[in-house]
Amino acid sequence: MSKRATAREVAAAAGVSKWTVIRAFTPGASITEESRRRVLAAAEALNYTPNLLARSLATNLTHQVAVFVDDFANPQKLPFLEALTARLQAEGRVVMLININTQFDHVRALLNADQRQVDAVILFGTAFRDETLRDRKLSKGMPPLFVLARDSQIEGIPAVVCDAQLALRDIVSHLAGKGYRRPGFMAGAQVLSTALQRKHYFAHFWGRHGISVSTELSADDYSWKAGATALHSYLSITPPAERIDVLMCENDILAMGALDVLRSDFGLRVPEDMAVLGFDNLELSGTPAYSLTTYEQPLHAMVDTVVAMVTGDLESKTVAISGQLILRSTA
Amino acid sequence: MSKRATAREVAAAAGVSKWTVIRAFTPGASITEESRRRVLAAAEALNYTPNLLARSLATNLTHQVAVFVDDFANPQKLPFLEALTARLQAEGRVVMLININTQFDHVRALLNADQRQVDAVILFGTAFRDETLRDRKLSKGMPPLFVLARDSQIEGIPAVVCDAQLALRDIVSHLAGKGYRRPGFMAGAQVLSTALQRKHYFAHFWGRHGISVSTELSADDYSWKAGATALHSYLSITPPAERIDVLMCENDILAMGALDVLRSDFGLRVPEDMAVLGFDNLELSGTPAYSLTTYEQPLHAMVDTVVAMVTGDLESKTVAISGQLILRSTA
DNA sequence: AAAGAGCTTGCTACCGGTAGCAAGCGCCGC
DNA sequence: GCGGCGCTTGCTACCGGTAGCAAGCTCTTT
Numbered sequence: 269m270s271k272r273a274t275a276r277e278v279a280a281a282a283g284v285s286k287w288t289v290i291r292a293f294t295p296g297a298s299i300t301e302e303s304r305r306r307v308l309a310a311a312e313a314l315n316y317t318p319n320l321l322a323r324s325l326a327t328n329l330t331h332q333v334a335v336f337v338d339d340f341a342n343p344q345k346l347p348f349l350e351a352l353t354a355r356l357q358a359e360g361r362v363v364m365l366i367n368i369n370t371q372f373d374h375v376r377a378l379l380n381a382d383q384r385q386v387d388a389v390i391l392f393g394t395a396f397r398d399e400t401l402r403d404r405k406l407s408k409g410m411p412p413l414f415v416l417a418r419d420s421q422i423e424g425i426p427a428v429v430c431d432a433q434l435a436l437r438d439i440v441s442h443l444a445g446k447g448y449r450r451p452g453f454m455a456g457a458q459v460l461s462t463a464l465q466r467k468h469y470f471a472h473f474w475g476r477h478g479i480s481v482s483t484e485l486s487a488d489d490y491s492w493k494a495g496a497t498a499l500h501s502y503l504s505i506t507p508p509a510e511r512i513d514v515l516m517c518e519n520d521i522l523a524m525g526a527l528d529v530l531r532s533d534f535g536l537r538v539p540e541d542m543a544v545l546g547f548d549n550l551e552l553s554g555t556p557a558y559s560l561t562t563y564e565q566p567l568h569a570m571v572d573t574v575v576a577m578v579t580g581d582l583e584s585k586t587v588a589i590s591g592q593l594i595l596r597s598t599a
Numbered sequence: 600m601s602k603r604a605t606a607r608e609v610a611a612a613a614g615v616s617k618w619t620v621i622r623a624f625t626p627g628a629s630i631t632e633e634s635r636r637r638v639l640a641a642a643e644a645l646n647y648t649p650n651l652l653a654r655s656l657a658t659n660l661t662h663q664v665a666v667f668v669d670d671f672a673n674p675q676k677l678p679f680l681e682a683l684t685a686r687l688q689a690e691g692r693v694v695m696l697i698n699i700n701t702q703f704d705h706v707r708a709l710l711n712a713d714q715r716q717v718d719a720v721i722l723f724g725t726a727f728r729d730e731t732l733r734d735r736k737l738s739k740g741m742p743p744l745f746v747l748a749r750d751s752q753i754e755g756i757p758a759v760v761c762d763a764q765l766a767l768r769d770i771v772s773h774l775a776g777k778g779y780r781r782p783g784f785m786a787g788a789q790v791l792s793t794a795l796q797r798k799h800y801f802a803h804f805w806g807r808h809g810i811s812v813s814t815e816l817s818a819d820d821y822s823w824k825a826g827a828t829a830l831h832s833y834l835s836i837t838p839p840a841e842r843i844d845v846l847m848c849e850n851d852i853l854a855m856g857a858l859d860v861l862r863s864d865f866g867l868r869v870p871e872d873m874a875v876l877g878f879d880n881l882e883l884s885g886t887p888a889y890s891l892t893t894y895e896q897p898l899h900a901m902v903d904t905v906v907a908m909v910t911g912d913l914e915s916k917t918v919a920i921s922g923q924l925i926l927r928s929t930a
Numbered sequence: 931a932a933a934g935a936g937c938t939t940g941c942t943a944c945c946g947g948t949a950g951c952a953a954g955c956g957c958c959g960c
Numbered sequence: 961g962c963g964g965c966g967c968t969t970g971c972t973a974c975c976g977g978t979a980g981c982a983a984g985c986t987c988t989t990t
Contacts, residue, residue: 271740272713272740272976274975274976274977275976275977276976284939284940285939285940285941286940286976286977287939287940287941287978288938288939288940290976290977290978291938291939294978298937298938298939299937299938299939300937300938300939303938303939317710317713317714318714318976318977319656319714319716319975319976319977320711320714320715320716320977321652321655321656321661321715321716321975321976321977322656322945322975322976322977322978323976323977323978324652324945324977325650325652325653325656325945325946325947325975325976325977325978326944326945326976326977326978326979327945327977327978327979328945330652332695332715335696340677340678340680340681341677341882343674343677345677346671346672346674346676346677347671349671349696350671350698353696353697353698354698354700354702354703357697357698357702357703358702358703362695362697362711362715363695363696363697363698364663364693364694364695364696365666365680365684365694365695365696366684366688366693366694367681367684367685367688367694369685371685371688371689372685372688372689379648380651380693382603382648383648383649383650383651384651384652384663384693385650385651385652409602409603491882492882492883492886493882524883524886524888525886527888528886528887528888531887531888532887532888533887551672551822551823551824552823552855552883555823555855555856555859556859556862556863556864557855557858557859557862557863557888557889558888603946605945605946605947606946606947607946615969615970616969616970616971617946617947617970618948618969618970618971619968619969619970621946621947621948622968622969625948629967629968629969630967630968630969631967631968631969634968634969649946649947650945650946650947651947652945652946652947653945653946653947653948653975654946654947654948655947655975656945656946656947656948656975656976656977657946657947657948657949657974657975658947658948658949658975659975
């Protein structure tokens with residue numbers, strides 16, 4: 269396992285200077301066809317390819333984009349990651365996947381991403397406090413930040429989200445039309461802003477119908493178990509007559525937990541005894557086992573948009589894109 | 600947004616040479632406490648942190664590990680990615696997530712990873728042909744390769760897998776004990792080696808009971824839909840009397856598709872009319888809606904092992920780790 | 931034939947670190 | 961008072977590219 273060949277070595281083999289070698293690998297550079305052929309032949313023989321590390325150091329461009337994720341429980345992350353990596357790779361970028369957790373928090377991750385000179389950071393669905401950035405860090409040339417699939421709580425940091433206002437308007441309008449009158453909301457983790465947005469508009473549009481949303485459940489995190497636990501305790505302490513007749517869950521994973529508790533633990537019928545809605549449209553939400561009414565985020569449009577901002581093809585400012593209500597049997 | 604401070608600038612501010620600045624940031628370097636304090640104070644003021652790109656170029660060590668993934672349909676990828684990123688980050692490494700697809704194949708991905716000088720490449724559950732590496736690429740100092748959660752088909756490339764032999768021994772022994780006698784196997788994509796291993800041992804251990812596995816279904820990929828479609832066509836063309844009495848699916852996602860078709864489309868009882876098993880133990884496999892009997896891969900042990908190989912704390916050679924049979928109600 | 935335009939090539943300087951040599955310095959013992 | 965040891969510091973050279981200037985060359989134009 270010998271070391272990689274360098275431009276200098278190729279130059280020696282081809283009988284030119286190393287700068288001519290570089291030019292053979294630089295599109296649009298000034299070089300004769302003859303020289304280029306000789307260099308490429310030598311490069312082929314020596315198995316030379318340019319060292320991108322050295323290039324990045326010199327150009328101050330790594331073509332690497334850091335993606336921060338702090339919640340791997342929601343399967344919805346996977347199709348997003350697939351689309352993000354595919355789109356960025358198509359644009360010649362590569363994803364650095366950073367797991368934000370208690371050992372490796374936002375500050376440390378940002379510092380690391382900056383030291384590695386990434387071209388941009390995408391905060392994918394991860395909560396981010398204002399204080400974090402006040403950590404005297406934003407001051408010096410941090411890479412540009414973008415928030416994906418969650419609202420940006422920070423002035424000047426653009427976000428690309430599913431339009432919660434349109435989504436909840438459609439949802440509430442559908443539910444009100446169906447005759448539901450006692451709505452409840454289940455949020456994942458209270459502090460997060462997306463929860464606030466969805467919850468906010470849910471309450472807002474019910475308010476237009478003269479109905480207030482007084483029941484707010486909160487799950488510990490975004491997982492089946494958390495959704496199941498939250499609804500289980502609600503049903504345990506609330507007599508049937510006082511229960512809500514429709515439950516809007518912040519996402520599908522929570523909704524699935526809620527559905528299983530309703531059907532299996534309490535033997536209730538959905539949607540007759542209680543209707544349930546989710547948000548995301550996971551593959552498994554469409555199965556007969558769940559058949560969950562939900563709202564599909566415009567995944568590809570969101571990813572395309574944030575990638576365009578990263579590459580500079582689109583002005584970087586907060587954008588909300590409309591998704592689609594998916595009617596199934598739970599509401 | 601000014602540029603990052605460099606060691607040279609900090610040196611000027613602290614009144615020392617840039618090498619002394621470097622030493623203040625190098626653990627164990629020879630420097631007086633006095634100098635270190637002055638340098639760190641200046642660095643703090645200028646918000647200096649070492650540029651890891653430049654360091655990588657000089658040391659030939661990037662502390663970046665490329666992870667190749669070519670199938671984002673299986674939710675099982677997510678907990679693995681979570682553990683992988685967390686463990687590698689704890690070891691001071693960072694994950695470069697590469698999406699292998701038709702636009703960006705293994706050869707291109709390897710070339711790119713090599714040009715970026717990653718310290719290692721982890722092929723996570725991705726199929727890899729011998730020819731790919733014969734692409735006159737392995738010759739020159741490619742980063743070391745490791746295969747995770749799939750067998751290595753290539754001599755000299757270590758793999759970290761769940762022990763299929765033990766797993767299928769336990770599974771078949773359980774099924775035979777329960778009285779099943781007409782086993783069938785559903786594979787995801789025929790060419791992949793893990794499928795071959797699991798299928799191989801499934802047939803092997805049934806053979807010990809004098810029973811041969813003649814029914815082999817194959818799904819187009821690893822998704823709920825593919826599993827559902829495959830079983831649907833089987834049930835459609837096979838009269839009840841000739842059907843298998845237990846179906847082993849290569850993973851949980853396929854098994855879920857199969858379960859929904861059995862129960863919802865054909866109104867059959869599980870496990871009375873046909874038992875079903877999966878492999879992976881997804882979070883949703885444990886829900887009342889599925890309650891799937893499955894086999895849990897030793898996720899953390901596998902991740903710890905491959906990370907130890909990457910960091911050099913463990914000899915790099917193929918390892919199979921035993922998992923655990925999870926008995927639920929489908930078998 | 932001379933001059934100028936335009937392409938090609940090599941060069942210096944630089945990106946921001948690391949490695950390891952050698953000089954400077956303080957301190958000790960003899 | 962001098963030699964020697966050991967720590968600290970600065971230095972040169974280098975990692976493998978990029979940027980942009982300037983010299984060399986060809987070819988055209990007058």
